[in-house]
Amino acid sequence: MLRGNQTWWFENRPVIIGAATVVGPDEGDGPLAADFDLVHPELDMQQKSWEKAERLLLEQATDFAIQNARIDKDQLQFYVGGDLMNQIISNTFAARALGVPYIGVFGACSTSMETLAIASMMVNSNSADYALAGTCSHNCTAEKQFRYPTEYGSQKPPTAQYTVTGAGAAVIAASGDGPVVECATIGKIVDLGIKDPFNMGAAMAPAAVDTIQSHFNDTGRTPKDYDLIVTGDLASVGHPIATELLMRDGVPMDQTVFNDCGLMVYDISRQKVQAGGSGCGCSAVVTYGHLLKRIAKGELKRVLVVATGALLSPLSFQQGESIPCIAHAVAISGKE
Amino acid sequence: MGMSKEDASNPTVAVLILISVILTSLGVYDKIAQWAGAGTAVPVTGFANSMCSAALEHRSEGLVLGVGANMFKLAGSVIVFGTVAAFFVGIAHLLLGTNGGH
Numbered sequence: 001m002l003r004g005n006q007t008w009w010f011e012n013r014p015v016i017i018g019a020a021t022v023v024g025p026d027e028g029d030g031p032l033a034a035d036f037d038l039v040h041p042e043l044d045m046q047q048k049s050w051e052k053a054e055r056l057l058l059e060q061a062t063d064f065a066i067q068n069a070r071i072d073k074d075q076l077q078f079y080v081g082g083d084l085m086n087q088i089i090s091n092t093f094a095a096r097a098l099g100v101p102y103i104g105v106f107g108a109c110s111t112s113m114e115t116l117a118i119a120s121m122m123v124n125s126n127s128a129d130y131a132l133a134g135t136c137s138h139n140c141t142a143e144k145q146f147r148y149p150t151e152y153g154s155q156k157p158p159t160a161q162y163t164v165t166g167a168g169a170a171v172i173a174a175s176g177d178g179p180v181v182e183c184a185t186i187g188k189i190v191d192l193g194i195k196d197p198f199n200m201g202a203a204m205a206p207a208a209v210d211t212i213q214s215h216f217n218d219t220g221r222t223p224k225d226y227d228l229i230v231t232g233d234l235a236s237v238g239h240p241i242a243t244e245l246l247m248r249d250g251v252p253m254d255q256t257v258f259n260d261c262g263l264m265v266y267d268i269s270r271q272k273v274q275a276g277g278s279g280c281g282c283s284a285v286v287t288y289g290h291l292l293k294r295i296a297k298g299e300l301k302r303v304l305v306v307a308t309g310a311l312l313s314p315l316s317f318q319q320g321e322s323i324p325c326i327a328h329a330v331a332i333s334g335k336e
Numbered sequence: 337m338g339m340s341k342e343d344a345s346n347p348t349v350a351v352l353i354l355i356s357v358i359l360t361s362l363g364v365y366d367k368i369a370q371w372a373g374a375g376t377a378v379p380v381t382g383f384a385n386s387m388c389s390a391a392l393e394h395r396s397e398g399l400v401l402g403v404g405a406n407m408f409k410l411a412g413s414v415i416v417f418g419t420v421a422a423f424f425v426g427i428a429h430l431l432l433g434t435n436g437g438h
Contacts, residue, residue, distance in 0.1 A: 049396035149393035151360045152410065153369025153376050153385045272370070 004218025007185045014123040016332070017130075017176040018069025021289035022060045023281070024139065024165030026273070030266045035289040036166075037064045043140060043165060050150070051085065054138035054167075057281075058083070058094040061167035062134050065288075069130075069171035076100045076171070077128040080119045082111035083136050083280050084163075086145065090136055100132065109204075109233050110187070110309030111135040112168060112284035113328040117184035119172045120330070129174055136167030137279030146197065146314055159199040159237045162273035164265055168284030170292075178335070179295045182302075185218060185329040187211035189311070193322045197312060200323065201238025201262070201275055204308040207325035208234060209245045211306055215329045216251065223256040227300045230291070232283035232307035232327070233262035235276030261286035261305075283307040287332075295334045302333040349380055356381035360388040386410040 003009040020037045028039030038060060047053040058081070066073055079098055081091035082105040095102035107114040115133035122128040140150045142163035148154050172181065190210050194203035208231045216222060223229065234242055239260040246253045261283045262276035287305050294300045306329040317323065339347070359365040365385050369376040376382055387407050394406035408415070 051396070144393055148410065149389035151363060151366050151385070151389035151392055153360075153366045153382065153389075155370055155373040155377070272367075 003183070004214070006188070006214055007183055007218035008117065008121055008124075009183045009219075010120055010124040010181055012124045012174065013180045013182070014120045014172050014174060015176045015180055015335075016170050016178045016292065017071070017173045018065050018067070018178070019168065019170035019288040019292050020061050020064030020068050021166060021168045021285040022057050022064065023285055024057075026139070026162070026271060027164060027166050027265055027285060029271065032265060032286065032290045035293050036285060037061075037289070050138055050140040050144060051089065054083070054085070054090045054136055054141050055093045057138065057165070057167035058090055058134060058136035058169070059097050061136065061169040062094060062098060062132060065132065065134070065169035065171050069173070071130055071171065073098070073100070076130050076132055078103065078119070078122055079132045079134065080105060080115040081134045082106050082115060084108060084142055084145070091134070094134070098132075107326060107328065108309035108311050109137075109278055109280050109282060110307040110326050110328045111280045112232070112287060113184070113305055113307035113330045116170060116172070116181065116330050117186065117328055119170075120181040120184060123172045123174050126174070131172050132169060133172065134167065134169030135280040135284045137163055137165070137281035139163045139165045139279075142279060156274055157198050158274055159196075159201065160274045161200060161233065161235050161262060161276055161278035162266070163279035164277045164281040164285060166281035166285040168281065168288035170288050179292055179332050180335060182331040182333050183219060184331070185211055185215040187214070187327040187329070189324045189326055191322050191324045195317065195320065195322050197317050197323065199237060200278065200310040201233070201235040202241055203238075203323040204310050204325040204327070205234055205238040205241040205245065207327040208232075208242050208306050208308045209249070211327040211329050212246060212304075213249065213251060215304065223251065223253050223258075226256050226302050226304045226331075228257045228259065228291070229253070229304045229306065230264070230283075230286070231260045232305070232309070233276070233278035234260050234308060235262035235278065236268060237275045239263060264290065291332070295332065298334060300334070302331065304329055304331050352380050353384040356384035357388045360385045361392065365389075383411055383414060
């Protein structure tokens with residue numbers, strides 16, 4: 001049901017009955033290591049190419065999610081997925097392995113919440129009993145496609161971010177045990193003209209602010225209604241900008257805990273990740289791995305995940321275009 | 337090894353290139369570069385690294401269209417603009433009456 005201008009209210013309360021995360025070595029070395037289902041010790045995961053390694057991450061995450069949901073693969077009706085690769089190829093191959101009707105979406109790093117929102121809407125509208133949402137990213141495939149060859153010796157500025165190697169997937173069902181997806185606010189493109197692909201946090205911060213404000217306007221909620229609000233991958237440059245912009249506009253973010261998945265997934269003082277994590281996998285592994293476990297334990301009652309995405313292509317920024325950004329917010333709460 | 341200053345320059349460059357390629361293949365050159373910056377990018381080691389890293393990266397796309405076509409992806413512009421610059425320097429030499437020579 002539409003509420004306000006851009007928020008889907010899921011009155012049938014779809015449930016995340018199972019979720020799983022698979023990550024690479026750097027995430028396994030980070031502070032959230034214990035929350036992931038599987039940690040690969042090597043970046044190549046014994047695959048012949050980085051692309052195959054990324055695909056493996058997603059295939060494992062979707063398999064584990066289905067196992068954790070305690071359903072059979074045949075019961076799954078739809079799979080909604082996306083990633084950062086050209087033509088979202090990692091998801092196509094993972095969907096081939098799944099053999100489930102598939103919708104591929106692209107929202108750059110906001111894909112995690114975009115797919116969760118779409119899958120929840122399917123279940124909420126009785127279009128599916130079980131729907132799977134998933135996304136993945138790999139540090140080396142992203143470097144190869146968006147920046148330079150992985151072994152190329154370029155010096156990264158401190159504002160650059162480190163793409164998370166990881167995949168997350170969640171099974172959403174009409175009923176069952178698990179956290180409830182309450183509502184989703186779909187963001188619009190915000191582009192304030194930043195052209196530096198090594199400073200995506202600053203580019204994405206206004207998009208996160210726009211979606212958070214729209215979410216509060218549409219739902220009538222305030223920051224106080226959430227135990228935790230996390231942005232996707234603004235990292236140490238973008239997150240303070242978002243906080244400042246929200247406070248300036250009179251949104252009392254000090255009433256809640258406002259954090260960022262890109263800052264949570266790594267220990268940025270110890271690990272060499274520049275400003276922090278980014279990529280589709282960033283918000284996916286933090287949400288499906290860490291946050292859902294804390295909700296299940298009862299440490300968090302209600303969480304708003306605002307996944308941010310920089311929708312640039314290697315072509316667009318070389319042609320001097322600015323970076324269009326987006327953010328999608330999904331509210332997840334524990335079962336009462 | 338009894339080489340003069342001029343004779344020694346070519347083997348020196350060759351050794352630098354070899355070291356750069358070995359470090360790139362071992363996966364440590366990019367880590368050194370993050371710390372050293374232009375110190376690794378400007379000398380011939382940077383050029384060797386740009387070719388070696390591109391060749392490694394695109395190996396999965398085949399020898400001809402992968403390694404062959406992508407090896408000069410980054411290094412190609414150095415060669416193009418190096419040649420163009422040499423051309424204009426040559427013209428300047430000619431016009432300034434140095435007869436194109438050194």
